[in-house]
Amino acid sequence: MQARVLRGSALFVLRSCIMILTPEFIFRKVEAIRPEFLARQGIKALVLDVDNTLTADNSQVLEESVQAWLQEMRDAGISLTIVSNNTAKRVRPFAERIGLAWVSMACKPLPLGLMVARHRLGVRKPQMAMVGDQIFADRMAAGLYGIPCLFLLPRTPHDKARSVKIKRKFEPRWIKRYFEKGGKLYE
Template sequence: MLLTPEYIFRSIESITPAFLRDHGITALVLDVDNTLTGDGSQVLDPSVQAWLDTMRAAGISLTIVSNNTARRVRPFADRVGLAWVPLAAKPLPVGLAVARRRLKVPRRQMAMVGDQIFTDRLAAGLYGIPCLYTMPRGGDHQRGVRFKRRFEPRWIRRYYEKGGTLYE
């Protein structure tokens, strides 16, 4: 199913290099709002910075792919030292294709990390890569996101009904 997550993590910090290695993943495409930081925030939690450092030390390639504008993404990406793709048009897989070319990895070694079923998970599914779905870091400020969140529990429930587990 395009909308049912393959994996659900409590937070981005729950994703480990061992998990990625076990699944043949060498590159991660990261969402920003409610995945790396709170919605609209430019502040990175120390635990997320430590996670980024751990991923880099493990040789995992990282880049940001966001539906936000360069004005929102650039300062954050520059602060954390990541390449970025703004205006990614998720759920269309255009931004993921740009990221893959920049990362120079085969699709089978790449995964999307994000907190939204109807953007991140769907984009990953349409592009043919797994989505490492994370529980949102905080509240949503955009009305459209709040509206879509009302429909996400159905797909999360299906994940658990199929025997899925919460990675913590």
């Protein structure tokens, strides 16, 4: 009896881990997220990662296509805010440049930053989504918080932080699983 309960609990934890690590949607880049897609999913607010999501890792460059995308989201009535694991020194100038409120040192995959974001955005959980490029930060934080993640392929192949480089090694299996399950790449 006890062994069965233990086995059942272990299976539950394993299934939960698989669920919160496998992407639900994968986009080539942030610009591939279209207002029509968000409308179909009932998403009214996006929580944006910065590094390798809106720009290259640790870069302050704002590409025209990203600037246009941000405007397109605003025009479609989508609320936006930034939640990054990077420092205030890195996040603040970029966030201020694009006129968004921000949370730095969010410690994703912990969902604390997402709690702050939801409070700020004033939406219900099913109406918001995390947008980011890391399985073990963005996808996992969204899963733990119980909101969808619009997972992006990293904007560039370069990561500066050693911890990110290590985590990248474990990402392909979860991306592969998404495609094996019939997931498509949104371009």
